[in-house]
Amino acid sequence: MAAAAESSGTAIGSSGRWALHGKTALVTGGTRGIGRAVVEELAALGAAVHTCSRKEEELGERLKEWEARGFRVTGSVCDLSARDQRERLIREVADRFSGKLNILVNNVGTNIRKPTTEFSAEEYSFVMATNLESAYHLCQIAHPLLKSSGSGSIVFISSVCGVVAVFSGTIYAMTKGAINQLTKNLACEWARDNIRANSVGPWYIRTSLTEKLLENKAFEEQVVSRTPLGRVGEPGEISALVAFLCMPGSTYITGQTISVDGGMSVNGFYPTKPL
Secondary structure, three states, rough: OOHHHHHHHHOHHHHHHHOOOOOOEEEOOOOOHHHHHHHHHHHHHEEEEEEOOOHHHHHHHHHHHHHHHHOOEEEEOOOOHHHHHHHHHHHHHHHHOOHHHHHHHHOOOOOOOOOOOOOOOOHHHHHHHHHHHHHHHHHHHHHHHHHHHOOOOEEEEEOOOOOOOOOHHHHHHHHHHHHHHHHHHHHHOOOHHHEEEEEEEEOEEOOOOOOHHHHHHHHHHHHOOOOOOOEEEOOHHHHHHHHHHOOOOHHOOOOOOEEEOOHHHHHOOOOOOOO
């Protein structure tokens, strides 16, 4: 298998190494923020993309926009916290892509920011089901499609909260830490099926989910003060890495959690301004 992989890697021309023409992708939660950036990045590189959203109207608006831009993007209304809806989504993807899927981007996630002692059992179950169970289950039921493609790539949108301690909440951090470990296990278990798994860990990214927090300038200043590059990230800076991890140019990268955080997770204490 190693010899075959090496041979196919050297046979890829430089242009094909950085493109996704002929590839199929499922990106969950692709109508806003990081998910939207990922859909547009993959589609611009030539992939046929299917995405999903709980909000039918928003999904319809995005699909019209993408069609106008010449992107091959389709979509489903789906609440990924529900098991039966995840199963229906994968059936739709299998039908659309003739039983083969090259790329699965598990992007959907949610958070409830509270002290640990204040979470209810219902809140715990909701965050766990949305962030962790949905990603795990989608990998399970998408496995035959990824294997059939001959070259599968799973990318999890995790968080630096799964790498270092961040005040965003223990349940959220638990789900992201578990995602990072799931990445390692699937990379090893499914390597024999030519399926790679990697995780991308963003810090604060300027999206609709963070805009309320970042409107508090004192808070934003604290975020920036812990970030060596001295600013909040942009969705396109996440989608660029996701796309790379799906390309032929990354075929020897698997099992990795890569932080996209402006250096935050390595900043023990290093002043960002001259003393």
